[in-house]
Every structure is written in structure tokens, then in C-alpha cells.
Amino acid sequence: MNFKEITDGIYYVGVNDRTTALFESLWPLPTGVTYNSYLVKGSEKLALIDGVAIAECEKLRENIASQIGAKAPDYLIINHMEPDHSGALNVIRSFFPDITIVGNAKTLEMVRGFYGITENVMKVADGDSLELGGMTLTFRLTPMVHWPETMMTYVSERNTLFSGDAFGCFGALTGGIVDSETDIEPFIPEIYRYYSNIVGKYGVFVQKALSKLSTLKLEYICSTHGPVWHEQIPMVSGLYDRMSRYEAExxxxxxxxxxxxxxxxxxxxxxxxxxxxxxxxxxxxxxxxxxxxxxxxxxxxxxxxxxxxxxxxxxxxxxxxxxxxxxxxxxxxxxxxxxxxxxxxxxxxxxxxxxxxxxxxxxxxxxxxxxxxxxxxxxxxxxxxxxxxxxxxxxxxx
Ligand SMILES: Cc1cc2nc3c(=O)[nH]c(=O)nc-3n(C[C@H](O)[C@H](O)[C@H](O)COP(=O)(O)O)c2cc1C
Ligand SMILES: [Fe+2]
Ligand SMILES: [Fe+2]
Structure with missing residues (x-):
């Protein structure tokens, strides 16, 4: 069994960072952190969803090669520009020179501002879709969760949401990737710590995002940090709903x-x-x-x-x-x-x-x-x- 194939045609190519001591040079990482990156393979095109921090770019390339060999992704979808996911952007472009960077207007502004990239980019708006061949990516803008350019990407054929930082947590993975194949207990306190430290100020925007997502059928939530949520979707979405309303026990x-x-x-x-x-x-x-x-x-x-x-x-x-x-x-x-x-x-x-x-x-x-x-x-x-x-x-x- 390929643990890295989350569901038919969707692969995990993210990395564990067990070296960085402080996330954002602020938040301790006693059990590390992941930068989750995914591949979505259609019959025509291949999309890489979110990148990794600059120090991890070589591992990303190895992970991509281990899943799809020498084939190059056609698109890089950027759900969120914080450099823990976009830091390797120029390196990814050097690995795959023909890759098209996909983001919304605010994202592309930041792509230019941080990395000087203006070519080979594709601008998408809320609700737009990108067809990969039997796999359709639909983009939903979810501003201020927790940056203004934040969006999420949904694959309706697989009921899979790429949620960016939302539903993420600190902690490197311990082998398993999907919640059903790993012990999620150590990650639960890290959901609170990630949410309260990083996203906590933006409860109103998390609520808006949750209501925007409420009509989607969800079998997998692939966030940018921590395990992929599958069996535990009701638990994590309930937790996010309560925390963003500042409800407490x-x-x-x-x-x-x-x-x-x-x-x-x-x-x-x-x-x-x-x-x-x-x-x-x-x-x-x-x-x-x-x-x-x-x-x-x-x-x-x-x-x-x-x-x-x-x-x-x-x-x-x-x-x-x-x-x-x-x-x-x-x-x-x-x-x-x-x-x-x-x-x-x-x-x-x-x-x-x-x-x-x-x-x-x-x-x-x-x-x-x-x-x-x-x-x-x-x-x-x-x-x-x-x-x-x-x-x-x-x-x-x-
Ligand atoms: C460096 C320092 C500055 C202090 N500044 C003040 C002050 O401005 N006003 C005041 O009423 N007490 C001041 N104190 C006294 C403490 O607030 C007081 O001793 C308090 O009981 C200390 O509580 P603690 O035992 O929980 O540390 C200061 C004490 C120290 C050591
Ligand atoms: Fe972030
Ligand atoms: Fe992040």
C-alpha cells in the first residue's frame, strides 16, 4: 500500500521539519512541524498544491519524484503565501521551468513582491475552476485565514479540500499521513496551540470561511500542517467552529x-x-x-x-x-x-x-x-x- 496516495490520484509530497526550533521565530516546535504539499493527478495535467519552506525544497523534489517519477507538475497552486509554503517558489521553478503558478490577484501581487516572479502565472478568482482531466480544482477565497490572499482548493471528484493553514497543527508526522492510519492524540493539543497562536485573531474570518465551506461534501481535508483529516473531520471542524466563536469548556x-x-x-x-x-x-x-x-x-x-x-x-x-x-x-x-x-x-x-x-x-x-x-x-x-x-x-x- 502506498501511504502517500491519500485517495485515488491525490498524493502527499509534504515534508517533516524536525530542525526548526521556533516557528515564525516565535513558537516552539518540540515535536517539529510539517509543510504539507500535495499532487493532484488528472488524465491531462498534474497540479502541485502548496510548496514548502526554502530549507526543505530538496526533500520536496525527492517526494515528488518518488510519486510520479520524472514527470513535471504543470501547475503550482498557491493557497497561502506565508514563506513556510512559498519560500521554495523560485527553487520549484528551477526544478520545473514550465510550471504555471496559480493564485488569486492578491497572491500574484505577493509572488511578485517576495520573489520577483511575473511570468508564467495564472490569475484565478473566487469560484473559478481548473480542469486537470477527470479532476477539477475549484478555488474558494477565504481571506484572513490568516493572510489576506488565503484561498482553498476543492476537488469535487474526490470530495477533497486543500485548506491551507486552516485545520492545521504543529507536530511532525509520525509515519502515518491520514488520521485513520496514525495516532492523532499528540496532535490535538497542537491544534489548540496552532490555532490560538497563529489564527486566533481572525475568528470572524474563520466563521465566514466555515460557512462558505458548509455546502461542500468533505471526505478529506488536506491542510498545510499536520495529518490529513478523514475520519476526524467532524472533530476538527467542530473544534475550529468553537474556537473561532471563542467558545470554551x-x-x-x-x-x-x-x-x-x-x-x-x-x-x-x-x-x-x-x-x-x-x-x-x-x-x-x-x-x-x-x-x-x-x-x-x-x-x-x-x-x-x-x-x-x-x-x-x-x-x-x-x-x-x-x-x-x-x-x-x-x-x-x-x-x-x-x-x-x-x-x-x-x-x-x-x-x-x-x-x-x-x-x-x-x-x-x-x-x-x-x-x-x-x-x-x-x-x-x-x-x-x-x-x-x-x-x-x-x-x-x-
Ligand atoms: C525591579 C522591581 C521593581 C519594582 N517596582 C515596583 C513599583 O514600581 N511599584 C511598587 O509598588 N512595587 C514595585 N516593586 C515591588 C514588587 O511589586 C513587590 O515586592 C511585590 O510584592 C512582588 O511580588 P512577588 O513576590 O510576587 O514577586 C518592584 C520590585 C522589583 C524587584
Ligand atoms: Fe500561515
Ligand atoms: Fe503555514
């Missing part, structure tokens, strides 16, 4: 910064009291230790959010400032939020967190807050318990 993320343990002591009391109230799903992060990407993934997953920090140089402790800015940027909504902190002479931390969240319209109701002057005394700790009681009550209220 019951549970609380407690994230704090602390230099000398005062803020941390408050976090511990809040966590214990939440547990006493029957809240089981509690995730705690020290913002100085957990990478932001993991904290954001949990924040996209759970409805309760408690953020704590000391005041630092008359403002917010830096790792927590970075976190709150990231929450604001992603326009995280529908969360129950409480804040806490500690200071010694002039409190600023809690005020700053609350202001940023209010500016980001991240809160619909008032934020409950507690702040300690120096070490938290008994009355501050009572305040922390009340904060936790209130959080548990509001979570249970729905």
Missing part, C-alpha cells in the same frame, strides 16, 4: 508572574479554593516559565481566566504584560476574568491588566480583582477565596 486558567512568591502565594490560594468549589480543570502557568504559546492554547480552551502579577517599575511585570497584550491582540472574548497582584509602594499591575483587557473588549462584565500591599495578609487571602468562589459560581451559572 468549563475550567480555569490561572496564570501569574512572581519574583519573590507573594503573587504566587495568592495564585495557590485561588487554585485551592477553586478546587474546593469542585472545579477540576485548572491549568496553572508561571508566565516566566511556560511559553506564551502554551498559555494561549489553554486560554482558548477554557472559560475561566485568572491573571496575576506584581507591579514592576511602575507598571506590569513584563512576562504578564506580554501575555495580556497577546490576549488583547487575539480579541479573546466570552471569558470570565479575575485579576490579582502584589506591590510594595504604588500599585499598578492589576490596574494595567484590567485596562488592557477592557481596551481589548475582552470582558463583558466587571473584573473581580484583589491586590496585596507587600505580603498578602489574611484579609487579602480572604479576598482571593472570594474571587475563587465568584469564579466557580459564574462558571456554574453558564
Amino acid at each position: 468549563d475550567g480555569v486558567v490561572i496564570v501569574y508572574g512572581s519574583m519573590y512568591g507573594n503573587t504566587e502565594a495568592m495564585a495557590e490560594v485561588i487554585a485551592s479554593r477553586l478546587a474546593e468549589n469542585g472545579v477540576k480543570k485548572i491549568r496553572m502557568h508561571d508566565a516566566s516559565r511556560s511559553h506564551l504559546s502554551y498559555i494561549l492554547a489553554d486560554i482558548f480552551r477554557f472559560r475561566g481566566l485568572v491573571i496575576g502579577a506584581p507591579t514592576y517599575s511602575n507598571t506590569l511585570y513584563p512576562p504578564v504584560e506580554a501575555l495580556v497584550q497577546a490576549i488583547k491582540t487575539r480579541e479573546v472574548k466570552n471569558r470570565i476574568i479575575s485579576t490579582f497582584g502584589s506591590y510594595t509602594w504604588a500599585p499598578q499591575a492589576v490596574k494595567r491588566i484590567n485596562t488592557l483587557l477592557e481596551e481589548g473588549k475582552n470582558v463583558s462584565a466587571d473584573i473581580t480583582s484583589v491586590e496585596a500591599r507587600q505580603a498578602p495578609d489574611a484579609s487579602v487571602m480572604e479576598g482571593c477565596k472570594t474571587l475563587a468562589d465568584e469564579m466557580a459560581r459564574r462558571l456554574a451559572d453558564k
